[in-house]
Amino acid sequence: MASYFDEHGCNPLPRGEAPDDYLHFARLILHGGYWQGMQMEYSHLFGEKPPPPASKTFVNTLKTSKVTENAGQCAVCLKEWVKGDFNTLPCKHRFHPSCIIPWLEKTNSCPMCRHELPTDDEDYEEYKRQKKRQSDREAEIKMLHNSMFS
Numbered sequence: 334m335a336s337y338f339d340e341h342g343c344n345p346l347p348r349g350e351a352p353d354d355y356l357h358f359a360r361l362i363l364h365g366g367y368w369q370g371m372q373m374e375y376s377h378l379f380g381e382k383p384p385p386p387a388s389k390t391f392v393n394t395l396k397t398s399k400v401t402e403n404a405g406q407c408a409v410c411l412k413e414w415v416k417g418d419f420n421t422l423p424c425k426h427r428f429h430p431s432c433i434i435p436w437l438e439k440t441n442s443c444p445m446c447r448h449e450l451p452t453d454d455e456d457y458e459e460y461k462r463q464k465k466r467q468s469d470r471e472a473e474i475k476m477l478h479n480s481m482f483s
């Protein structure tokens with residue numbers, strides 16, 4: 334007798350693996366913009382999924398500069414600056430290339446100020462775009478309100 338799985342032409346999930354229905358559902362909510370009405374954050378939609386790494390293009394095009402004076406310390410390894418190379422993020426924080434590159438391969442924000450950097454994750458980028466539109470709209474409403482009542 335053929336098993337259920339043979340008849341349905343699919344394979345049972347390996348032990349410990351959840352079906353990705355939830356992921357599809359989370360994407361539907363995200364791309365449809367429904368999460369805003371539900372007051373949901375990205376972390377609520379995608380659970381424990383950590384923020385995606387910084388975009389590869391971004392990491393590859395980070396410019397390296399030379400430290401010419403000894404000033405402060407690298408926030409990742411806490412070593413004083415000595416002469417040598419460093420990378421500056423758009424937020425103006427600077428780090429040793431050997432400290433910041435592995436960091437950006439894991440997450441997409443500055444270790445100092447959490448300034449967000451571009452990612453290659455489409456879901457996350459869509460979330461950021463929608464969030465920005467939402468805050469732009471709120472700012473507009475505020476401005477309109479102020480211009481009407483002041």
Ligand SMILES: [Zn+2]
Nearest residue numbers: 407410429432
């Ligand atoms: Zn460092």
Ligand SMILES: [Zn+2]
Nearest residue numbers: 424426443446
């Ligand atoms: Zn920063």
